[in-house]
Amino acid sequence: MRAADLALWQLADSAFPAGGFAHSGGLEAAAQLGLVRGAAGLRAFAVEALWQAGHLTLPFVLAAQADPAAHAALDRRLDAQLVAAVANRASREQGQGLWRAAAAAFGGEPARLAGEVARDGLPGHLPVALGAVAGALGLERLQAGRLHLFLVLRGVLSAAVRLGAAGPLEAQGLQAALAPALEEALAACEARSPSEAALTSPLLELAQAQADRLYSRLFRS
Numbered sequence: 001m002r003a004a005d006l007a008l009w010q011l012a013d014s015a016f017p018a019g020g021f022a023h024s025g026g027l028e029a030a031a032q033l034g035l036v037r038g039a040a041g042l043r044a045f046a047v048e049a050l051w052q053a054g055h056l057t058l059p060f061v062l063a064a065q066a067d068p069a070a071h072a073a074l075d076r077r078l079d080a081q082l083v084a085a086v087a088n089r090a091s092r093e094q095g096q097g098l099w100r101a102a103a104a105a106f107g108g109e110p111a112r113l114a115g116e117v118a119r120d121g122l123p124g125h126l127p128v129a130l131g132a133v134a135g136a137l138g139l140e141r142l143q144a145g146r147l148h149l150f151l152v153l154r155g156v157l158s159a160a161v162r163l164g165a166a167g168p169l170e171a172q173g174l175q176a177a178l179a180p181a182l183e184e185a186l187a188a189c190e191a192r193s194p195s196e197a198a199l200t201s202p203l204l205e206l207a208q209a210q211a212d213r214l215y216s217r218l219f220r221s
Helices: 003-012 027-032 038-056 058-066 068-081 085-106 108-120 126-136 141-162 168-177 179-189 202-209
Strands: none
Touching: 003 085, 003 126, 003 141, 027 038, 027 141, 027 202, 038 058, 038 141, 038 168, 038 179, 038 202, 058 068, 058 126, 058 141, 058 179, 068 108, 068 126, 085 108, 085 126, 085 202, 108 126, 126 141, 141 168, 141 179, 168 179
């Protein structure tokens, strides 16, 4: 078994402390605004989140995986692209958490790259951090891309459980049922470059932007 395979499992483990569980990916706001109702609404939201990630952030994951040394330029480009304040903040917080966790867990090249992020005051966005760490650890291109989309889907469904929108077993069933949708998004978007990254779900983005205005909330985004 390759060390990279073990690293992949560790990065995908819900115990890996990258801070993702403080965020719902806009689900909390969408639910409070009445945009997500019942099992069908949750499924539709999760699929939309996958395609949004495929078009907007997956290109940065794969570019950073291919060339971890280019992480600074990619980070600044993505920072300019994420114009919505809530989405930008969420990406920064989770990415910086991933950099810290990867440096502590793996040392070596991930720690060196994390040091550059801190030294240069970079935003540390999550897609770039995940791609660069994946590349530094020897994960293959599609492994990194699949991991990113898996984490997006898991984050939405985990938030749904804590919001009471789904039970734990229901969420696990939905995660398995949406595996073909994940693979479809990966296949459709994996050839896109960062210059082709685009926002494809304005409604999802608008819902997430309302997170800071909610009367009460559990999540940062």
